[in-house]
Amino acid sequence: MNTIANVLRNRSNLKLNLTQITRLSSNVSEEKIVIPKAIPRGPTDILRALESTVSRDPTATHYKYHDDPFLIPMSNMGKRTFAMAQEAGRKAAYWVREQHPDLFQHQEADPPIKPFFPKMVYSEDEVTEDTLKHVIDEVLIPDAKKIYKLMIEKGMEISKETQQALLDLLCFYNNEDTLSEEFIEERWFRNSAKEKVRKTWADGSLAEEIFISIENPDAAAYSAIIQGMAKHYQVNRAWQLFEEAQGKGLEVNTSTYNSIIRVTSFMKESYDLRWSFVNDILSLMNKAKTKPNLGTLNACLEIVSTMGQSKTAKSYALKLLKEFKSLGIEPSLASWYHVLMTYCKERGPVSTILNDILPHIENKEHTIRDIKDTFFFVTAMDICRNHLHDKDLAQRVNKLLHFGNNYNLIGDSYKESIYYRHYFIVLCETEPLDEFMENIYNKLVPHIYVPEPGVIAEVLKNIDMNSAVEYLPKIWSDMLIFDHTGRENLLNMVMNIMINHKPDESSELNDKFSKIAWGIWSKIENQNENRIQKLAFTGEMLGNIMIMVLRNNDFEKAFEVMQKLDKGMHSVVGVPKLDALSMFMDHCIKEKLPTTAIQCIQYLTDSGFPEAEDFAIRLNKSLTLDETHLGRLGKIVGEQFLQKKM
Amino acid sequence: MSVITRILDKNVVKQLPKRAAAYYSNKPNIEEDIGEFRVLYLKTSKAQAFTKKKYQKPEVLPPRSNEMPVDQNWGNVWPGPRTFHPATVPLPLRQGYVSKGSPPDKYANAELMKIPNFLHLTPPVIERQCAALKKFCTPWPKALSNDELCEKHFPFEVISSNYCHSSPSIRDPMARIVTIKFKLNDLKFDEKSRDKYLRLVGDRYNSETGYVTIVTDRCPTQKQNYDYAMYLVTALYHESWNVEAWEELKTEADMEKYIWENNESKKSVEKLFGKNSEDIAESKQYANAVINFMNEGESDYTLANYGDSVRILLGLPAKTNVL
Numbered sequence: 001m002n003t004i005a006n007v008l009r010n011r012s013n014l015k016l017n018l019t020q021i022t023r024l025s026s027n028v029s030e031e032k033i034v035i036p037k038a039i040p041r042g043p044t045d046i047l048r049a050l051e052s053t054v055s056r057d058p059t060a061t062h063y064k065y066h067d068d069p070f071l072i073p074m075s076n077m078g079k080r081t082f083a084m085a086q087e088a089g090r091k092a093a094y095w096v097r098e099q100h101p102d103l104f105q106h107q108e109a110d111p112p113i114k115p116f117f118p119k120m121v122y123s124e125d126e127v128t129e130d131t132l133k134h135v136i137d138e139v140l141i142p143d144a145k146k147i148y149k150l151m152i153e154k155g156m157e158i159s160k161e162t163q164q165a166l167l168d169l170l171c172f173y174n175n176e177d178t179l180s181e182e183f184i185e186e187r188w189f190r191n192s193a194k195e196k197v198r199k200t201w202a203d204g205s206l207a208e209e210i211f212i213s214i215e216n217p218d219a220a221a222y223s224a225i226i227q228g229m230a231k232h233y234q235v236n237r238a239w240q241l242f243e244e245a246q247g248k249g250l251e252v253n254t255s256t257y258n259s260i261i262r263v264t265s266f267m268k269e270s271y272d273l274r275w276s277f278v279n280d281i282l283s284l285m286n287k288a289k290t291k292p293n294l295g296t297l298n299a300c301l302e303i304v305s306t307m308g309q310s311k312t313a314k315s316y317a318l319k320l321l322k323e324f325k326s327l328g329i330e331p332s333l334a335s336w337y338h339v340l341m342t343y344c345k346e347r348g349p350v351s352t353i354l355n356d357i358l359p360h361i362e363n364k365e366h367t368i369r370d371i372k373d374t375f376f377f378v379t380a381m382d383i384c385r386n387h388l389h390d391k392d393l394a395q396r397v398n399k400l401l402h403f404g405n406n407y408n409l410i411g412d413s414y415k416e417s418i419y420y421r422h423y424f425i426v427l428c429e430t431e432p433l434d435e436f437m438e439n440i441y442n443k444l445v446p447h448i449y450v451p452e453p454g455v456i457a458e459v460l461k462n463i464d465m466n467s468a469v470e471y472l473p474k475i476w477s478d479m480l481i482f483d484h485t486g487r488e489n490l491l492n493m494v495m496n497i498m499i500n501h502k503p504d505e506s507s508e509l510n511d512k513f514s515k516i517a518w519g520i521w522s523k524i525e526n527q528n529e530n531r532i533q534k535l536a537f538t539g540e541m542l543g544n545i546m547i548m549v550l551r552n553n554d555f556e557k558a559f560e561v562m563q564k565l566d567k568g569m570h571s572v573v574g575v576p577k578l579d580a581l582s583m584f585m586d587h588c589i590k591e592k593l594p595t596t597a598i599q600c601i602q603y604l605t606d607s608g609f610p611e612a613e614d615f616a617i618r619l620n621k622s623l624t625l626d627e628t629h630l631g632r633l634g635k636i637v638g639e640q641f642l643q644k645k646m
Numbered sequence: 647m648s649v650i651t652r653i654l655d656k657n658v659v660k661q662l663p664k665r666a667a668a669y670y671s672n673k674p675n676i677e678e679d680i681g682e683f684r685v686l687y688l689k690t691s692k693a694q695a696f697t698k699k700k701y702q703k704p705e706v707l708p709p710r711s712n713e714m715p716v717d718q719n720w721g722n723v724w725p726g727p728r729t730f731h732p733a734t735v736p737l738p739l740r741q742g743y744v745s746k747g748s749p750p751d752k753y754a755n756a757e758l759m760k761i762p763n764f765l766h767l768t769p770p771v772i773e774r775q776c777a778a779l780k781k782f783c784t785p786w787p788k789a790l791s792n793d794e795l796c797e798k799h800f801p802f803e804v805i806s807s808n809y810c811h812s813s814p815s816i817r818d819p820m821a822r823i824v825t826i827k828f829k830l831n832d833l834k835f836d837e838k839s840r841d842k843y844l845r846l847v848g849d850r851y852n853s854e855t856g857y858v859t860i861v862t863d864r865c866p867t868q869k870q871n872y873d874y875a876m877y878l879v880t881a882l883y884h885e886s887w888n889v890e891a892w893e894e895l896k897t898e899a900d901m902e903k904y905i906w907e908n909n910e911s912k913k914s915v916e917k918l919f920g921k922n923s924e925d926i927a928e929s930k931q932y933a934n935a936v937i938n939f940m941n942e943g944e945s946d947y948t949l950a951n952y953g954d955s956v957r958i959l960l961g962l963p964a965k966t967n968v969l
Contacts, residue, residue: 033799036784049778053771057722059710060734069707069733109814442713481705526702 171228201234230259301338334370365404374411514552543576709733843886904940
């Protein structure tokens with residue numbers, strides 16, 4: 001219920017700021033009253049201050065989900081689905097409002113919220129330059145295009161500034177509508193890593209039309225169109241226009257130089273050529289007396305990072321950093337990202353440059369200054385894991401990420417999960433298992449990070465190595481929740497750990513292991529019929545399940561498994577280990593169930609175990625069998641076993 | 647026609663084994679009908695058996711209160727006001743009434759959800775929030791060390807309320823109301839203007855506490871109401887000092903109480919002694935006695951008092967008890 005949440009009673013009964021009517025008769029001799037000036041604050045400062053007292057609760061999901069066990073997403077898939085479902089609802093609402101603007105004439109909100117207004121529809125009579133300006137300010141690209149066309153049709157005059165603003169807008173967004181800022185979830189879950197580097201520039205679009213329509217385009221127009229083309233990888237024409245502008249002696253702005261540098265690798269093949277090209281551009285900037293900025297540094301470093309493993313690349317990177325430092329340009333996280341990319345190549349020699357970078361950025365709050373700033377953390381953690389295997393460094397990077405508002409620079413959900421994957425594995429490999437489970441696993445899983453099957457496999461491997469089977473029930477319940485139980489390799493790993501590390505007879509782990517084994521059984525038994533890749537029982541798996549339930553003295557379940565083995569001989573691949581059957585036999589004898597035991601022996605012979613006879617002898621020794629049983633046994637293994645008993 | 651039926655027949659039998667058969671042909675013995683043509687039964691009978699899809703219970707997380715460490719920061723778990731949730735609150739709460747047995751526990755307990763809770767305002771949280779808000783606060787003026795000084799230097803008390811909703815509108819009609827309180831004695835009056843002021847404010851004056859309270863709510867915004875209240879205070883004060891021409895026409899008969907100075911009693915005393923009443927030593931107590939007698943009415947006490955004062959005024963011996 002969205003009712004009154006809070007009533008702030010503002011009782012100024014101390015009578016301060018409002019009225020200052022002092023008594024006429026007040027004594028002059030008294031101490032002078034000094035009322036301090038109010039400390040200026042913004043409208044949200046109080047909220048921010050209160051928010052700073054709250055930090056992340058590791059037992060809770062992100063606040064965008066409902067805090068209820070039935071509504072908390074439990075797997076990566078779930079997280080995405082739940083969030084996108086909400087987003088879809090939001091989009092549906094937008095759609096309905098757009099379809100039926102007549103139904104939304106009322107204004108609930110006060111002060112009115114602009115994004116909730118129905119969309120404007122422009123017609124020929126109403127458009128003016130002011131509407132165009134307004135639409136450009138609001139980044140409504142389709143509307144801007146439409147209004148511009150209407151104005152051209154009517155032959156209206158458009159001022160140079162507005163035309164330039166429209167050109168900037170169209171070049172920046174490549175004539176396409178953008179994803180509204182309202183849809184944060186879609187932005188968060190959009191897989192930015194999949195965006196390919198390819199030409200996306202719309203040739204012959206309105207931006208180009210506008211550019212052509214300008215007589216004697218000035219430097220600003222050239223800057224806009226060159227940047228747009230370079231941004232969307234229409235490299236050749238960008239370069240052509242750049243040269244044209246140079247030929248005309250126009251001074252394009254710094255960002256234009258930066259965007260040209262950024263696409264160097266599309267124009268020049270060899271590393272040397274790239275470097276000399278970058279140098280040429282930089283000297284052009286120098287000649288034009290254009291001051292470089294952070295973008296220039298990052299563009300240059302990006303090119304250097306594409307120059308392979310050569311030593312020269314590394315020296316170039318250092319040279320650039322030094323040069324720009326002397327210009328007073330502080331490198332951003334993106335610059336360090338490019339440096340890391342230059343130094344730490346997959347197949348190259350190990351470099352500890354991250355150690356040297358961290359002191360520059362540690363214990364500082366960073367804000368985004370370059371679009372690639374968000375790549376730093378994921379790359380740094382990748383290097384900690386794959387390049388250096390250094391847990392201390394990983395912890396330092398993690399600490400930096402959680403310093404102040406630095407978490408904003410994690411990027412998107414994809415980067416976040418890769419970051420945690422690396423962090424998880426590097427610590428899993430290097431930390432003692434107990435500490436890892438307590439400090440990392442229990443804190444991050446499942447709400448902050450849901451381990452992928454590969455990561456779970458890594459944890460299981462570690463449990464196996466450390467014989468820390470007491471963690472197995474917890475991991476198993478997590479696997480159930482994260483829906484990793486459809487993976488045969490993981491199931492086998494869990495089974496093998498349970499088989500290899502036999503707990504004491506009295507240990508309560510026997511019970512838990514039996515439950516896990518039975519969980520595996522029922523998971524495979526009750527699979528969704530529509531599943532494409534169905535899991536199938538193997539004989540070995542069934543044998544292992546049998547061992548686990550028998551260790552817990554649960555004969556009924558073992559019997560069920562035996563039935564499955566016996567009846568499903570054609571569907572079950574392979575045969576169980578002899579240990580399992582031997583154990584089953586022992587329990588049959590204990591329970592005094594000769595019929596079941598004989599069935600087991602029958603299965604043994606059918607599966608071609610030579611030990612069937614031994615089993616028969618054992619049975620005969622331990623239980624006194626009646627005639628029918630002996631007869632059946634004799635049929636199965638041959639009459640001679642009776643003699644052997646003698 | 648028959649070709650189509652046959653194809654249909656084939657397909658139906660092959661592809662839609664149980665469900666479709668259950669829908670369209672519900673006669674118990676289907677085998678009987680399968681001759682060249684099958685009979686299509688459109689009417690469904692109630693006895694028909696559906697193979698119900700087996701319901702698989704989804705995996706649900708255990709309540710997260712189970713995994714909460716005892717030394718956790720509760721403020722992070724419950725940062726704002728919200729409805730009670732059993733899986734989030736690690737307390738063995740019970741609420742409600744059943745005729746037998748203990749009150750119901752926290753799961754699915756509507757009683758716990760109905761009542762507002764203050765789980766977001768635990769003492770450590772308040773402490774932390776105060777510490778965070780401290781940077782917006784200025785020190786208290788030293789000269790205003792106690793309440794009396796405050797009242798003396800700032801006699802006006804202005805009361806208004808702000809409301810915070812989670813709704814699309816930030817407005818609340820209650821926020822427009824402004825209340826102003828001050829002590830009547832803080833204003834400078836003579837007797838006449840004070841009387842007039844009291845008549846003007848009416849029941850806004852509380853004679854027990856001595857406070858005048860003015861509440862304004864007729865304007866749409868708080869500021870307008872405040873301004874209006876201030877206007878009222880000013881206008882009332884000056885109006886009470888105004889003397890209209892007709893006020894001079896007030897005669898003795900219009901007086902609401904007896905005033906000795908205006909009356910015959912004073913004149914006759916002065917006449918009797920031949921000097922001004924101020925010069926007569928005993929006139930004061932005589933005047934008081936007359937005022938009491940006239941204003942409070944005739945009673946044994948006022949009458950006796952009056953008699954005594956007359957004796958004193960005229961220098962007669964005190965009354966002796968003569969039967």
